[in-house]
Amino acid sequence: MTALTTAIRLPRADVRGYLAAGGFIVLGLIDIFVFSGLFSTGHHGDAVFALSLPGSGIQVPSVHVPAPPTALALGLVTIAAGAVRGAADLRPGTIELTSLRKRLLIGIALIGSLFALLCWADASNPVGSMNLIDLLQGTVFAAIPLVLGALSGLLCERSGVINIAIEGQLLTGAFAAAMVSSAVGATVGLWFGLLAGCLTGGLVGALLAVFAIKYLVDQIILGVVINLLALGMTNYLYDRVMVPYANFNTGNFFTPYKVPVLGDIPIIGPIFFDSSVILYIAYILLIVIQVALFHTRWGLRVRAVGEHPTAADTVGIRVLLTRYRNVILGGMVAGIGGAYLTVGSTGQFSTGISSGFGYIGLACMIFGRWKPLGATAAALLFGFARQLGQELQLLNVPISPYLLAMLPYVATIVAVAGLAGKVRAPAADGKPYIKA
């Protein structure tokens, strides 16, 4: 029996070992032969990374890195990491690696190669230098709708209702926020717009709640149908209202607000504390939901409803009421995320502005194991992938912008494929509760 199981298990581990080690070595070779620029023309010299935004208060000196040797060294490190991983997987007894150390090696290889890529992209561009603050600030901005979408998803799913309709909540929230803020105008209008986005998201949440909880419609299908309806509805209203009456889509948006003391800290300030007010709302929501879910009686009840509704019902928790409340609250949170897409950034609504953020937010929620902080980490990762693509485009990297635009989506697939099976949703997630 033991012989049989090892005989079956070994080849799979072997394949994984070869893949991991081989992947590292390929990355290292790319670092050395492509990113170092030693084997091509025109990619020499220093890579300059700016560490403060132009025109900001305290200027931090830019970092100069000799690009070719750095990329070469990083490539060698990556190959070494691959060799260690390969030895550990394929030659049992030579090196033993804990799973933490394995992850550390993956981190070294990926971050090293990423830095080599940045050196190459930066050194090859004679005009500008890469601004790391811009990259990281963009990462945070791109993560805002994802975090709020993921929070919406996990509020619903912790209570046992699958929320695929995040995309629709973002989209309708974005539309309502743009329309109301334009109609009311001025700074007050922005707050009305934010409120409108929040309430509209809540309305879509209520639609989801009624159909899922009262009419017992399959929740995954329901979510997708609501998304299609939201897309059709916003497209229709955009063509019918916003196109002929431009005063309903003026592009009114929150100017960035710098937090007094925190915003002046070099490097950290511009990244985290100099943005539209919705980022600060997201911070508050993130902390409140994290604490409420895991450290309050309310959170315990919500999780009980999501894991074992019958037991929760037995001890007197009102299952359906909890679900209605959470799904509507989730919709409101996603509605704020939608408002960010319009009044939080450029102001104007355009059709299909949510462009899959709702679904990526959903993936962030799964990736973050249904925990607010985990989902945020995942959202930052996807935000980084997205922003990196855009920054590389600005540096005129000879890679098509359309291929770079695939980055966050490919990253999501890799993350979901690499992690699925190791995560577990709330036990009653997606199962309607019918009182016996």
Next chain:
Amino acid sequence: MTEQQTAVTEPAAGPGRARLTPGLLIEAVTQGSPTVITILAIFSALVVGGVLIVVTDPVVLRAWDSLGYAPAAAFSSTWQSVAGAYSALFEGSIFSPATIDHAFHGGSIAAIFYPLSLTVYLATPLILTGLAVAVAFRAGLFNIGATSQFIGGAIVAAWLGADVSLPLVIHVVVCVAGAMVGGAALGWVVGELKARTGAHEVIVTIMLNYVMANLLVYLLSGHSLLQAPGQPNQVGAPVAGNAVLPHVGGPPPQADVGFLLAIGAAAAVAWLLSRSTIGFQFRTVGANPSAARSAGMSVERTWVRAMLIAGALAGLAAATVILAGASPPPPLAPSTPGTYGFDGITVALLGRAKPGGVVLAGLLFGALNAGGTNVAGITSVPTDIVQVLEGLIVLFVAAPPLIRSIYRLRGAAGTGIEDFAKGWNG
């Protein structure tokens, strides 16, 4: 589950059953058979859509503003707004009485059939993407990625159609087969990832949609593989004459062999699901994966097969668009995939994931799309109203208890659509 229950309790409700007496017919209506529910869902969607048309019509709103001194005008403008839009929808998709009048006065008789042929033409890819979603549904998979599979098929079909030259019949056959392979490859990725890693197909398919949409633009720009030579825009090269699907007849844009392919595919899927071993495995895995595994079926292999077939069907849909009989076929562009993939979901849901139902639902949505262009052309209502109507129809179809309570039907409670999709824990 519910489908079978209703079939058992209401034998008279199903179409094609013997002896449809008036009594049974009344019972079917009052009990709310699936057909009756569907009809009422469509009606309800039209009512809600009508309200949406009215409340966003500036003419109507102005008339209601002066309700006090011209009440009749308010009501008549409301009626005109809705009736205008819906009659334009009908005339653009089924037939327009004006064309008969024209035919009597020396106009073309063929023009009478133009709206119908447009409906059939637009329904063709919808039926196929609908089948792509339906097949996956039956195996318990929710395929939101018909768009990506469509693009996969479109890329291969456009490349084979424009850059390869082959003899007459062979070329079109190769292109159609290539499109199916292209779509199947994308479907395979989804099935394989789910089978090997457990990655949920909903997320993988959505992400692949965006990946493939970007890949398509990439291939169509910067002198890549598919961009027409000497063309600065993102447009593909025209498909060679030999690769075009032949016409069946009728006035342009006439139904071409594509529609026959769609009907044939529906028949093949029907046979596959109800008569073949693979189809039996699909249905068993879809109904209860653990039971299927206990019975010795490979759930993982079934997923991969289902996604392969689904992808091939979506690829075939792309072939019917890229190699369309309209002469010359419109070249491949970033906008070519349109909403075919997502419309496939609504078509499959409306058709209750049954091949026959999918064909009917595809024709209905083809008619809505055909009419939608006419609505935008004649009235001030944007063509997007069709998207809203489609979403509403499916939302109502998905919730029979809602329809029952609106129309006071007595029938047994139950959900409309079987639990096709599985949650995150599988």
